[in-house]
Amino acid sequence: MRILGAAAAIALLVAPAYAQTPNINLIPELQSKSPEEKEAEAARDKAYKESLKKIPDAKVSSDPWGNVRSGEAPKTSAPAKPKTKTGSTAN
DSSP states (O other), rough: HHHHHHHHHHHHHHHHHHSSSOOOSSSSSOOOOOHHHHHHHHHHHHHHHHHHHHSOOOOOOOOOOTTTSSSSOOOOOOOOOOOOSSSOOOO
């Protein structure tokens, strides 16, 4: 009786997981394109590449504070630390 109950519990747990698996064919039959489809695709690619050439180049950024600040960060010198000796001081 316990085995039957365990089998029923497992079946109830597995059923929702099995229902969620996609039903996808991972190896579809390859369909070759007809010459008309190949020509249409080539025309689309050509039109796309030509439209990319029509996009103007990016202009220089209009930074209103660009003339005020310098391109380099200011250099600050750290105060000099006195050198300390380590080790023995035998003369």
